[in-house]
Amino acid sequence: MLKPNKVTIYSGGHKGTEEYFGQAAEKWGIQEVTFNFEGHSISRDRGLKILTEEELSRGGVGPDIIKNRLERDFARTPYMQKIFQVMFHVVNNGYQVFAAGWLLSNGTVKGGTGWGVELAKLFNRPVHLFEQDRKEWVSWVDNTWITDDPVISHRTLGVTGTRYLSDEGKEAIDELFENSFNIAGT
Numbered sequence: 369m370l371k372p373n374k375v376t377i378y379s380g381g382h383k384g385t386e387e388y389f390g391q392a393a394e395k396w397g398i399q400e401v402t403f404n405f406e407g408h409s410i411s412r413d414r415g416l417k418i419l420t421e422e423e424l425s426r427g428g429v430g431p432d433i434i435k436n437r438l439e440r441d442f443a444r445t446p447y448m449q450k451i452f453q454v455m456f457h458v459v460n461n462g463y464q465v466f467a468a469g470w471l472l473s474n475g476t477v478k479g480g481t482g483w484g485v486e487l488a489k490l491f492n493r494p495v496h497l498f499e500q501d502r503k504e505w506v507s508w509v510d511n512t513w514i515t516d517d518p519v520i521s522h523r524t525l526g527v528t529g530t531r532y533l534s535d536e537g538k539e540a541i542d543e544l545f546e547n548s549f550n551i552a553g554t
Contacts, residue, residue, distance in 0.1 A: 369548075369549070370521065370523065370548070371549075372398050372545075373398070373399075374523055375520065375523055375524070376398070376400070376401060376461075376462075376524050376525070377389060377398055377399070377401070377462070377524075377525045377527060378401045378402075378457070378461045378462040378524065378525065378526050378527070379400075379401075379526070379527045380404065380410065380528070381404060381411060381412040381413055382411060382412075382531060383411040383531045384468075384530050384531035384532060384533040385467065385468040385469070385481075385527065385537065385541075386411075386412065386527055386528060386529060388533055389466065389527040389541055390402070390527075391412075392541050393545075400415040401415040401417055402414060402416050402417065403417050403419055403457045403458060404416060404417070404418055404454065405418065405419050405450050405453075405454065406418060408447075408450070419453070419454065419457060424453040424454070426453075426457075427452070427453035427454070427457055427460070428449065429456070431444045434452065434486075437476075437483075437486050438476050438483065439474050442480070451480060452480070452483055455484045455487060455528060456487060458484060458526040458527070458528060459491060459528075460487075460491070460526075461524060462493075462524045462526025462527070463522045463524045464493065464495075464520065464521060465488035465495040465525070465527070465528070466496050466498075466518070466525060466527050466529075466544070467484060467485050467497045467498070467527065467528045467529045468481075468497065468529035468530055468533055468537045468540075469481040469497065469498075469499075469500060469529050469530040470499065470500055470501055470530070471499050471501075471502075471506070475512075479530065480528075481528050484526070484528035488526070489508055493526075494507070494521075494522070495507065495508045496516065496518040498529075498536075498537050498540045500530070500534050500537055505540065505544075519547050519548040520544065520545070520548035520549070
């Protein structure tokens with residue numbers, strides 16, 4: 369079992385899921401890196417890393433690829449492109465990926481969170497989603513979502529998710545950390 373001080377969590381520091389994961393990580397003594405770009409306001413900035421234009425460009429992807437992968441359209445503004453570029457850095461640095469949100473009928477996740485989850489799938493990363501309607505964790509295994517009880521099992525985590533994290537989502541995140549690091553109630 370991993371020790372919390374050997375783990376690093378990567379996020380974009382957004383309100384809701386990312387903010388709550390960061391607060392939980394801090395309570396457990398987990399290192400945190402929060403990616404952002406100049407001029408973008410976030411809710412959590414512990415371990416802040418402002419990405420340069422060059423660093424952001426490494427995460428660039430054409431909007432048609434995102435549209436085809438998620439089977440829906442997103443704003444094609446430079447601002448939205450930077451949000452997606454930050455998500456690349458979160459998933460590229462965090463091996464095991466955790467998210468909170470809602471599964472759609474096509475198997476993707478609602479909103480911008482969906483791109484982070486799709487990147488994790490493309491990178492063949494272990495990816496886990498707290499599905500807020502079902503109030504349970506699901507994991508992407510053998511090209512399908514299955515009900516699961518994940519634990520933190522890698523030294524680097526990428527986290528993303530909805531701004532509208534439910535109380536059940538917060539409880540699930542707390543239980544995830546408890547189940548991952550609280551060995552025999554210590």
